[in-house]
Amino acid sequence: MADEPLVLGIETSCDETGVGIVRGHTLLADAVASSVDTHARFGGVVPEIASRAHLEAMVPTIERALAEAGVAASDLDGVAVTAGPGLAGALLVGVSAAKAYAYALGKPLYGVNHLASHICVDQLEHGALPEPTMALLVSGGHSSLLLAPDITSDVRPLGATIDDAAGEAFDKVARVLNLGFPGGPVIDKYAREGDPAAIAFPRGLTGPRDAVYDFSFSGLKTAVARWVEAKRKAGEDVPVADVSASFQEAVVDVLTRKALRACRDEGVDHLMIGGGVAANSRLRAMAEERCADAGVRLRVPRPKLCTDNGAMVAALGAEMVAKNRSTSDWDLPADSSLPVTEPHVPTASAQARPEQGAPSPRGYAHGPDDAHEGGSHHDHVHELSRKNLYAP
Ligand code: KG4
Ligand code: ZN
Numbered sequence: 001m002a003d004e005p006l007v008l009g010i011e012t013s014c015d016e017t018g019v020g021i022v023r024g025h026t027l028l029a030d031a032v033a034s035s036v037d038t039h040a041r042f043g044g045v046v047p048e049i050a051s052r053a054h055l056e057a058m059v060p061t062i063e064r065a066l067a068e069a070g071v072a073a074s075d076l077d078g079v080a081v082t083a084g085p086g087l088a089g090a091l092l093v094g095v096s097a098a099k100a101y102a103y104a105l106g107k108p109l110y111g112v113n114h115l116a117s118h119i120c121v122d123q124l125e126h127g128a129l130p131e132p133t134m135a136l137l138v139s140g141g142h143s144s145l146l147l148a149p150d151i152t153s154d155v156r157p158l159g160a161t162i163d164d165a166a167g168e169a170f171d172k173v174a175r176v177l178n179l180g181f182p183g184g185p186v187i188d189k190y191a192r193e194g195d196p197a198a199i200a201f202p203r204g205l206t207g208p209r210d211a212v213y214d215f216s217f218s219g220l221k222t223a224v225a226r227w228v229e230a231k232r233k234a235g236e237d238v239p240v241a242d243v244s245a246s247f248q249e250a251v252v253d254v255l256t257r258k259a260l261r262a263c264r265d266e267g268v269d270h271l272m273i274g275g276g277v278a279a280n281s282r283l284r285a286m287a288e289e290r291c292a293d294a295g296v297r298l299r300v301p302r303p304k305l306c307t308d309n310g311a312m313v314a315a316l317g318a319e320m321v322a323k324n325r326s327t328s329d330w331d332l333p334a335d336s337s338l339p340v341t342e343p344h345v346p347t348a349s350a351q352a353r354p355e356q357g358a359p360s361p362r363g364y365a366h367g368p369d370d371a372h373e374g375g376s377h378h379d380h381v382h383e384l385s386r387k388n389l390y391a392p
Contacts, residue, residue, distance in 0.1 A: 005077040005321035008065065008101070009314025010058075012094030013086025013114045014140070015039055015050045017057040019065040020311030022318050027124040028069035030304070030311040033057035040181050044171070051089035058097045065310065076107050080317020083111030083328070083345045084338030085141070091334035099330060110317045111328040111345035113155075113338055114308075115142060118274035120151050120319055121312035125301040134268040136259040138283075139275030139308075140167035140182070143255075144340060145213045145262050151316065152323045152343055158262055159213025162205075166251055166277045169217035173247050176225045177240055187244045188280050194245030196282075199227060201250040206257070213262055220250055252283045256290050263296050270297040279303035316343070326350035 004024025011018035015036050021029040035053030039045045066073060081098030084091055095111065102109040119135045132149040143161040148154060164172065167184055174183025179190070201223050204216035224247050231238050255277075263271055271291055277283060278300055291298040305311060326346035335345070 005318045006075055007078045007080055007314045007317040007321060008076050009310045009317050010081040010094045010098045011308055011310045011313045012054045012090050013082045014308055015045045016308040017054045017061050018308055018310030019061045020309060020314040021065050021069040022124060022311060022314040024318055025123045025127055027311055029065040030309055031061045031065040031068060032309050033061050043175060043181050047087045047089055050087060051093055054090055054093040073105055078108045078110055078317055078321050080110040080112050080313050082114045082313050083332060084335035086114055086336060088334060088336040095332060095334045108327040110320045111332040112313060112316045113343045115340045116151055116155055116343040117312040117316045119272055120316040121305045122272050122299050122301050124311060124315050126299045130270055133272050134263050135272040135274060136255060137275045138166040138255060138277035141165050143215045145259060147266060152319050152325050155341055155343055157340055161215040163216050163218035164221060166217060169221050169251060172221050173224050176228055184277060187248055190241045190244035191248045191282060194241030196245040196249035198242035199246040201246050203250055203254050206254060213258055248282050252286050256287050260290055260294050270299060272299045274306060276307045278306040320344055
C-alpha cells in the first residue's frame, strides 16, 4: 500500500469546498465545507458567493484533510484539482490553490475533469473500475451515459440530457412545491411517504423513435408544475408526498431503463452510477432491482461520495499518477466547459509531443527528485522544485 500514490484532491466547481486525500484506492480523508446554506435563500447557487466561500474555506479545509489523513504535505505524490466543468470563478479558486500548494511543495499538478472524478470515486468504495466502465452520471449540471474504456484517458458519451439535468429537475420541482434548495434530498425524503403511482407523469424520450440514450426532464418538470398549479387553482391541497414520489419515480424509471439498455447493447456486465442524484434512495433501490434482474453488477458509492467532494478528485488524480499520465502545466486554466471526453488537462508539451511520454521505471514519479527519471512529463516540476519555497 505504501507504494501506491498519495494524492490530495481539491474540488471547488460549485458550492462545496472539498479536499480529499487518497492512497491509491484507499480513502484517507474527505473534508468538505459547504456554502449551500448561504445560497438557500436565493433558491440556487450564487456564483460570487460560492467563490468567496471557497476562498475562505480553502486553507482550513486543506489543513483539516491533512490532519484527518495523518500525513504531511511533503509526503504527497501529487496535487489534483477540478479544472472543469463548473462555475468559472469557483473553479479558479481551487485551481489557484492547487497550483500554489503543488508549486510550493515541489509536487506534480494534475488538472482533472469533475465528471470523470464522479466516476473514479467508486474505486475508493468497490476497488478498481472495470475496463470499460459503463457509467450513469447524474448531477445538478449533468445527466449522461458514458462508456469509459479507461477513466484516465478515454471517456465516450453515449447520451446526455437535451435540456435539464436530472438534479436540476429535482431542484426546480422542489421550488414549485416550495420545499427549498437543494431539492434532491428533500424530495427524496417526502417521496418515502408518498405513492409513486399516484400521478402518471411523462417519461421523456422513451418513444420508439426517440434517441435511445438521451434524456429530457424539462417536459416532466412542466407537467409537475401544471398539475400542482391546477390543484392550487381548484383550491385543493397539494399532496406533496405523492407529487414527490410520482415525479421521482418518473426520473428514476427513465434513468435506470436507459442505463440498463446501454449495458445490454454494449455487452457490459456492470453499471456505475455517480453524481449528486446517485445519492437518491429510490434511484439506488430501483437500480439494484433492475440490475439484479438483468444480471448486471451495480456499483454506487456511498451517498457522501456521490455529492461533490475532494476525495473523488484525489481518486482520479491517484489514477493519473498510477497510470503515469502527464501532469498539467503551471498555467493550467479553469475551464468552465471542459468536455467530458477530456478526463484531465495534460501539459502542452505532452499534447504536442506524445512520444516523449515514456513511463518512468517506477511507474510514476514520487516527487521532485525522481520526477525526471524516465520521461519529460514531470520535468517542469523538477525544475521548479529547485526554487522550492517550503523545502519539505
Ligand atoms: O454532483 P452534485 O453534488 O453537484 C453537481 O456537480 O451538480 O449534484 C448536486 C445535485 C443537486 O441538483 C441535488 O438536488 C441533487 O444532486 N441531489 C439529489 C439528492 N441529493 C443531491 N437528487 C435526488 N435525490 C437526492 N437524495
Ligand atoms: Zn458534481
